[in-house]
Amino acid sequence: MSELSQLAQLINELKLAEVKSLASKMIEEGASAQDILVQCQEGMAEIGRRFDQGECFIPELVVAGKIMEAVMKDLEPLLKEAAATAEGSGAVVMGTVMNDVHDIGKDIVVMMLRGSGFRVIDLGVNVSPEKFVEAVKDNNPAVIGMSVLLTTCYQSISKTVEAIQQAGLRDHVSIMLGGAAATEILAQKTGCDFYGKTAMDAVVYASQRSKAA
Amino acid sequence: MSGDMEQIYNERLKRYVAAMRNEKPDRIPIRPLAAEFCAAYAGYTCQQVTHDLDYAFDAVLKCCADFDWDAAVSNMVFVWTGSVDAINLKYYTKPGIDTPADSCFQYLEPKDDDAHMKEDEYDALIEDPTGYLANVWMPRVSRDVQPIGEPSTYRNNLAWLKGGMSVLQYFQRLGEQGARMKNETGTVSAIAGCLKSPFDIIADKLRGYRGLCMDLFTQPEKVLKAVDALAPHMMFNALAGADPDKNVPITIWMHRGCVPFLSLEQFERFYWPSLKAIVEEIWSQGHQILFYAEGDWNENLKYFAELPEQSIIFHVDKSDLFKAHEILGEKFCLSGGIPNELIAMGTPEEVKDYCKKVIDAAAQDGGFIMDAAAIMQDDAKIENVKAMTEFTREYGVY
Numbered sequence: 001m002s003e004l005s006q007l008a009q010l011i012n013e014l015k016l017a018e019v020k021s022l023a024s025k026m027i028e029e030g031a032s033a034q035d036i037l038v039q040c041q042e043g044m045a046e047i048g049r050r051f052d053q054g055e056c057f058i059p060e061l062v063v064a065g066k067i068m069e070a071v072m073k074d075l076e077p078l079l080k081e082a083a084a085t086a087e088g089s090g091a092v093v094m095g096t097v098m099n100d101v102h103d104i105g106k107d108i109v110v111m112m113l114r115g116s117g118f119r120v121i122d123l124g125v126n127v128s129p130e131k132f133v134e135a136v137k138d139n140n141p142a143v144i145g146m147s148v149l150l151t152t153c154y155q156s157i158s159k160t161v162e163a164i165q166q167a168g169l170r171d172h173v174s175i176m177l178g179g180a181a182a183t184e185i186l187a188q189k190t191g192c193d194f195y196g197k198t199a200m201d202a203v204v205y206a207s208q209r210s211k212a213a
Numbered sequence: 214m215s216g217d218m219e220q221i222y223n224e225r226l227k228r229y230v231a232a233m234r235n236e237k238p239d240r241i242p243i244r245p246l247a248a249e250f251c252a253a254y255a256g257y258t259c260q261q262v263t264h265d266l267d268y269a270f271d272a273v274l275k276c277c278a279d280f281d282w283d284a285a286v287s288n289m290v291f292v293w294t295g296s297v298d299a300i301n302l303k304y305y306t307k308p309g310i311d312t313p314a315d316s317c318f319q320y321l322e323p324k325d326d327d328a329h330m331k332e333d334e335y336d337a338l339i340e341d342p343t344g345y346l347a348n349v350w351m352p353r354v355s356r357d358v359q360p361i362g363e364p365s366t367y368r369n370n371l372a373w374l375k376g377g378m379s380v381l382q383y384f385q386r387l388g389e390q391g392a393r394m395k396n397e398t399g400t401v402s403a404i405a406g407c408l409k410s411p412f413d414i415i416a417d418k419l420r421g422y423r424g425l426c427m428d429l430f431t432q433p434e435k436v437l438k439a440v441d442a443l444a445p446h447m448m449f450n451a452l453a454g455a456d457p458d459k460n461v462p463i464t465i466w467m468h469r470g471c472v473p474f475l476s477l478e479q480f481e482r483f484y485w486p487s488l489k490a491i492v493e494e495i496w497s498q499g500h501q502i503l504f505y506a507e508g509d510w511n512e513n514l515k516y517f518a519e520l521p522e523q524s525i526i527f528h529v530d531k532s533d534l535f536k537a538h539e540i541l542g543e544k545f546c547l548s549g550g551i552p553n554e555l556i557a558m559g560t561p562e563e564v565k566d567y568c569k570k571v572i573d574a575a576a577q578d579g580g581f582i583m584d585a586a587a588i589m590q591d592d593a594k595i596e597n598v599k600a601m602t603e604f605t606r607e608y609g610v611y
Contacts, residue, residue, distance in 0.1 A: 059474075062427065
């Protein structure tokens with residue numbers, strides 16, 4: 001692994017105040033918002049790597065996400081093309097399935113995907129199959145991610161997969177499933193392509209599919 | 214109660230209690246934590262059983278009459294919208310109103326900026342938890358309760374009155390339901406008394422999980438003090454509803470303590486010390502605790518092994534049942550472990566095969582109670598619940 005920049009390292013160490021002041025200083029000194037964002041994403045990627053290795057856990061991901069949110073507030077006005085972020089990025093449509101209103105897990109995945117450079121279309125909670133289909137049509141993502149916490153919403157997953165199939169989009173998009181109620185068996189039975197146990201599984205899968213697309 | 218029914222009840226109680234004490238009964242007891250499944254079985258919607266206790270209790274009684282279960286929860290649909298409406302509570306979705314009638318109630322986690330407790334309110338909570346809940350928290354979670362200092366309204370006054378009455382009414386009805394289960398179906402009311410870990414209460418109902426995650430880094434000492442301040446209240450609440458005969462356990466509903474919601478280091482510091490002390494105290498008073506360990510607790514099992522022998526029954530949701538048996542089986546009874554997705558989407562044969570695997574590996578020496586991994590909702594297929602019940606009856610004889 002190449003050495004982290006100072007900014008990336010501060011993110012990795014979850015130093016909110018220091019990250020904000022260094023980012024402001026870099027802006028004042030003329031660094032491009034794009035460069036700062038890329039460095040932030042390196043920091044997020046390092047946290048993701050540590051999460052994968054069992055060296056840090058969801059509380060650290062949440063704090064890192066909060067830091068990214070704070071930095072993005074300063075950067076967004078400067079980023080002319082928010083959509084064109086890091087190299088190799090693509091679009092991912094995310095949502096919690098119909099009749100399920102839980103968002104913690106989905107929000108963490110959204111945060112990690114954004115932190116890794118993806119353009120994420122977050123449809124929120126209680127998302128109908130039709131809404132997923134519409135978002136796929138509008139954004140042409142390589143991947144959609146469904147989150148499910150309730151065992152009773154299994155059918156919402158199958159219905160969404162069916163709706164995507166019926167809209168003729170199934171071959172254009174990979175479907176990943178995650179959330180407390182999700183399992184490998186469930187992903188298979190509902191016709192999804194991938195089950196992700198952790199937020200980082202989602203990031204790795206989305207990266208692979210985006211490159212393949 | 215007829216003599217036959219009394220005999221059936223006594224046999225079931227003996228079997229259930231023996232297993233919970235990690236002993237070997239005559240056969241494996243069956244104790245499904247069946248919630249909206251009962252509604253589906255009885256032909257009611259989720260809305261009906263969530264809003265009307267008559268439907269909720271009737272659905273459970275129908276299941277108890279038709280399935281050979283040793284114990285069942287008298288009403289596992291634990292949110293009654295009667296109480297929700299009495300104080301105009303904001304944080305539950307109501308089936309039939311906010312979501313379709315055939316979907317279950319859900320907890321609405323507020324956005325971070327709108328948490329029920331603000332980040333600078335720890336001192337007030339620590340100083341006087343009950344006062345904080347009544348004066349600060351209630352006006353935020355209820356649309357009718359007025360904040361302190363605001364003019365009172367008739368809605369405010371009625372919210373407190375109706376809220377108190379609804380809780381009294383609910384628990385009185387719950388007692389009657391337990392008696393009906395016993396007298397009419399010979400089924401044991403499986404649990405009594407509710408416990409939450411102080412950390413989970415702060416994560417769920419006060420700061421929100423994400424807010425609390427931030428606090429772990431920005432004000433850890435205050436989190437620790439708040440956990441300690443809440444512990445006696447959690448314990449009091451649990452014991453107030455416990456079984457006076459000390460047969461059936463208090464239940465703790467745990468979810469945000471396991472890896473990766475917390476690291477083991479965070480668990481050791483923020484979650485476990487207060488909870489361990491509560492469990493030890495409750496056990497010293499003779500009550501067991503059913504650990505409904507929602508999610509995957511594999512990494513945390515070694516801590517539970519520190520608890521006094523028989524003090525808990527460990528319920529397996531997504532934890533590895535075989536690993537749990539290895540680490541905890543000597544000291545404690547285990548329950549659950551049959552995957553809900555299998556019960557919802559599998560075939561009776563698949564369910565039976567899984568039950569066999571579980572019984573062979575974890576129930577040979579007693580100390581096991583058959584159940585699904587998580588609370589069963591209306592997606593559980595009737596034929597699969599039947600398969601789990603009937604197979605366990607046949608194959609689970611010692």
